[in-house]
Amino acid sequence: MIEIKNVTKKYGKKTAISNITFNIDNGEIFAFIGHNGAGKTTLIKAMVGIHDFNEGEIIINGTSIKDDPVACKRELAYVPDNPELYENLKAIDYINFVCDMYDVDYETRAKNIKKYADLFEIEDVLNNPISSFSHGMKQKVALTAALVHDPKVLIMDEPFVGLDPKAVFKIKQMMAEMVKEGKIIFFSTHILDVAEKLCSRVAIIKNGKLIKVGSMKEIKGDESLEAVFMEMEEE
């Protein structure tokens, strides 16, 4: 379970996110939506321990990210919006490096690398340097590296940007499988159709403030998520 309690993050005098509170239960796919600059990435970076935050608390499976960031990070995997990976490494070296950081044993990594490399169809290019990859390919490598250690929580920032339709379909499949195992998937997106079809719960952020959070049905009622979102944006 992820508990986000009254989180506020300021950049100097500017408040990026203010007093954000919500929970995500195990086995949920949770979408985080909002306009550009609303504060989605700021909250995500705070959740994965990249940014600190001024007030509040983020608890991942019972551990505070402030008190024990390393223990929290062991539970989760993060896929950034723009996969700035280590360009000088080969894809397999990068994945091995991430596995080493999570102490993934040989058997598990061999099995999972095969599984996700097959899923994203990158097995043939694992020996190539990351610098030779397109944005989509880098995203697939980032996803493979994120998933090889069997994270309990998967946090993704705009995971569908730059991916081909087949890869998007496979990610959706993979997400469905993960939630069946009781894992948490939290992602930000601008693709409201995907959020509507895939997610059990959703949170909408506007100008750093959480304006709506709840189940998909509670949020949209009989309307489309897009219509609800546009209404909220215009308010």
Added chain:
Amino acid sequence: MRKLFSLIKATFSEGLSIVKISTNRMSAKLKKVLPYILFILIIYSFTYYTSLLTKQFHKVGLEYIVILLFAFLTFFLTIMEGIYKTSDLLFNCKDDDLLLALPIKKSTILFIRFFKFYVFELMYNAMFMIPAIISYAIYAKPSYLFYIISVIMLVFLPVIPVLLSVVIGFIIKQFVTRFKYKNIAQIIFTSGLLLGILYISFNSQKFVEKMIANATTLFDLIKKIYYPAYLYYELFTDFNLYKLLIYMGINIILVIIAMNVLSKVYYKINSRSKEVSNVTHYSKYKIKTHKPLISFMIKDLKRVTSSSVYIINACFGLVLFIASAVLLTSRSKTFLNMLSTYGLKISMDQIAKYIPIVLLAMIAFAALTSSTTSSMISLEGKSFSILKSLPISAKKVIYAKVGSALLLMIPAIIIGDIIVYVNYDLKIIDIILTIVASILLPLVSTLLGIFVNTLYPHMDFSNDTEVVKQSMSVMIALFVNFGILIIIGLLIYFGIKSELGISLIILMVNGMALLINIISIILINTIGVKNFNLITI
């Protein structure tokens, strides 16, 4: 013209990190002021030493030699530095796609990059030239014309050496882009060329002899080798507007010609340098497991070895150290003969007595002039987000980087040590002490370097040179290391003067290094870790 200014403004806002300071730390005010204090200290200390030199020349009425000497020195340093910086500053920049998509001439883009390179070299040259100008002014008391000419020459002197290094850099790049492993080829050819230049310089026996024998001979030599330095002297002793305008005109015309000619091949070379050699036939990938710290060190070593400017910068001092160790053993008799021609008769036994101290000085020089860690955090660049999301503590990341740097430095220093040990009969105690120094002194520069980098990270850069050569952390680390080097020099000097004994002097230096290391570790574990966690991109 407005377009050009806009481009220069945009490029500089990204580029010259030396004037860009992160303020998201606790003691932001102190951190903002510190670089300026250090800059003033650098200028002050350079001026102090330059004025001591000028004083000697002043006694024989040759104070202008200092201006000539420094103009020549900056010319030489700019070429040496420029040759290996060109590869990164002009080619394969991260803003290539952005600039290429804009409706601008190729020569304009090349000019902007050349200009940025030139401005940095101008600042670098000013660190040497301003003290020389001040020192000359103190003793020669020149007219106002000297100051006007000095400002003009300060601006124009770096143009030709920067252009020369750009042309040489172009030739090297054109050559190395034909290789599969372009980066390794770049390192080998650039290092080979630099070592070649140094070898030729050090083997110009006549030049050295003339330099020692007679100052006016040096004056003539500089006139022949680098005419603008001589012109500088000529202008402030016998001002000639026509000559000045011709000189300025030649510089501008040379830049225009070079930009137009080089831009014809610039994009061809640039796009070829970006080609990455992929594995053409499928081979089964290898799964390897390592402990997190080892894995991190391997990752860091791969990162730094992929940067030709980092490798050349870090290893040049170490290569020189090994070369000096070889020279110390193979050319000692030649050196003694040379000294005896100047009336200094020293026997081999006397030399052997001081070998441990000479070795210590060489170790200190190699270790403290190679600031390998002061750019290592910055080199993470935008991948820093990935790093911070991994379950590894800041302390481990920092020490893994120190470990990687030590892996580059210590073996090279130990090789140099062994060369000396094999050829000279050193006492066991001195061997042990110099080996300890070979570990403690590289630790000084690596620990201090990484600490400074946590204070002044520069994560957003368009090429590695901005981080490795031009960032604030590198400047500060080098300056601090230079200060430590001076203290070591003083310890050795006063130790020998007071007849303290060779082993005791080395022990004192080691003690000082140990103390600095302990302080650095405390600083890293407290302020360093805190700052590291606050770094954002």
